[in-house]
Amino acid sequence: MELLNINEVKKVYKLKSKEKLYAVDGVSLNIKKGKCVGLVGESGCGKSTLGKMILGIEDITDGSIVFKGKEVRDIKRRDLLRKELQMVFQDSLAAVNRRSTVLEIIGEPLSNFYKLSKEDTIKRVEELLEKVGMNRSDKNKFPHQFSGGQLQRICIARALASSPSLLVLDEPLSSLDISIQAQILNLLSDLKKDLDLTYILISHDLEAVYYLSDSIVVMYKGKIMEHIEDIKDFYEMKHPYTRRLLASSYQYRSKVDDVMEEVNNCETIDGCPYFSRCIDARDICKENSPKLVEVSEGHKIACHCKLVETVST
Numbered sequence: 442m443e444l445l446n447i448n449e450v451k452k453v454y455k456l457k458s459k460e461k462l463y464a465v466d467g468v469s470l471n472i473k474k475g476k477c478v479g480l481v482g483e484s485g486c487g488k489s490t491l492g493k494m495i496l497g498i499e500d501i502t503d504g505s506i507v508f509k510g511k512e513v514r515d516i517k518r519r520d521l522l523r524k525e526l527q528m529v530f531q532d533s534l535a536a537v538n539r540r541s542t543v544l545e546i547i548g549e550p551l552s553n554f555y556k557l558s559k560e561d562t563i564k565r566v567e568e569l570l571e572k573v574g575m576n577r578s579d580k581n582k583f584p585h586q587f588s589g590g591q592l593q594r595i596c597i598a599r600a601l602a603s604s605p606s607l608l609v610l611d612e613p614l615s616s617l618d619i620s621i622q623a624q625i626l627n628l629l630s631d632l633k634k635d636l637d638l639t640y641i642l643i644s645h646d647l648e649a650v651y652y653l654s655d656s657i658v659v660m661y662k663g664k665i666m667e668h669i670e671d672i673k674d675f676y677e678m679k680h681p682y683t684r685r686l687l688a689s690s691y692q693y694r695s696k697v698d699d700v701m702e703e704v705n706n707c708e709t710i711d712g713c714p715y716f717s718r719c720i721d722a723r724d725i726c727k728e729n730s731p732k733l734v735e736v737s738e739g740h741k742i743a744c745h746c747k748l749v750e751t752v753s754t
Contacts, residue, residue, distance in 0.1 A: 450504035466663035479650030670739035
């Protein structure tokens with residue numbers, strides 16, 4: 442069952458210089474209930490903007506996003522959208538009110554969406570804390586009393602408070618130590634199974650996405666460069682940009698230069714958006730933008746060079 446349908450979605454910002462910034466440029470994607478889709482790419486590639494459009498935080502310039510059969514921008518009751526769709530942010534400390542107790546932080550969505558008594562609210566907050574591996578007594582503490590990993594657990598508990606159908610996880614690991622990242626990944630994996638949750642995991646780290654996701658979408662300059670529908674095809678990913686991202690993951694970081702850099706989406710060319718950085722680029726890449734083509738079952742790629750290789754083998 443498909444929970445979310447993204448159809449040719451675009452997000453264009455008009456800049457003071459009269460240039461147009463194509464943050465998201467014609468993205469189409471279907472997400473099934475109970476699955477995790479990993480959105481991968483460098484800073485500025487459009488993955489976070491896409492996540493915000495799904496949540497209704499950013500308006501859609503063109504195209505449509507359909508959630509449970511209804512277009513997101515046509516859902517008049519934003520409260521209904523907020524209840525069903527929740528986000529876990531990268532900076533957990535910035536995402537909470539530092540003057541509020543954990544009880545108030547997690548209790549806020551409960552009071553927004555459910556008419557619970559004070560006693561029932563406390564009980565539910567305690568249950569959510571235990572669900573994410575925290576103690577019931579933590580409800581009386583303040584954000585500054587927790588480590589980064591503990592605070593991220595609290596933010597996850599808050600996101601779960603409204604019993605959402607879909608969680609958008611926007612770089613939930615990047616501000617944490619590697620050892621803590623593994624713990625949060627395990628927690629998210631367990632919650633997905635226990636609560637039958639659907640995830641969109643936004644990250645630049647292919648290794649982390651590989652662990653949690655059922656499928657992977659690689660974005661660059663607002664476009665999809667590669668898409669595998671089954672994680673078993675992870676090591677069959679071929680796009681030069683995908684391979685570059687893989688080389689920059691933690692496993693290889695000590696062996697290669699740091700290749701991550703922010704993407705400039707204001708640059709407009711007729712050809713492949715990755716042309717200027719691609720070591721495999723050919724003349725056709727400069728002239729024509731490649732379409733996202735299925736090269737094998739459940740595996741799509743937008744690359745002239747790799748399509749030629751596929752045809753010739």
